[in-house]
Amino acid sequence: QVQLVESGGGLVQAGGSLRPSCAASGRIFSFSSYAMGWFRQAPGKEREFVAAINRSGSSTYHADSVKGRFTISRDNAKNTVYLQMNSLKPEDTAVYYCAADRGLIIATSQSSYDYWGQGTQVTVSS
16 A cells, blocks of 8 residues: 655745655555656645656646746655745645656646545645
8 A cells, every 4th residue: 555645734924935745655665656746725626736747857847826936856765755835825725735646647637646645734824
């Protein structure tokens, strides 16, 4: 069984920064064999794609709403994926989820992802 555990969320003022991380584990889980993604869900809204990174970390894709402010990265030696969030806005307030995808290509669709974490709350005050 694969486990994804997010941490690093919290409360921050607008314009501030946070760096949530997601640690992956599993008895037969090979982290470097999975593309990883971040999604978020704000109150009363559907979960949406934020960013994704391929298996090696050589390719990334970010949603337009976060491009230039958020950066996804990974450390395969630590089985961890990160989301550096800068210039945060109140509209970034949401529960942030990481997910793992066995596919070869970076995916933005939730249905492409095989495993999900439990989420970490990010709250941005104005």
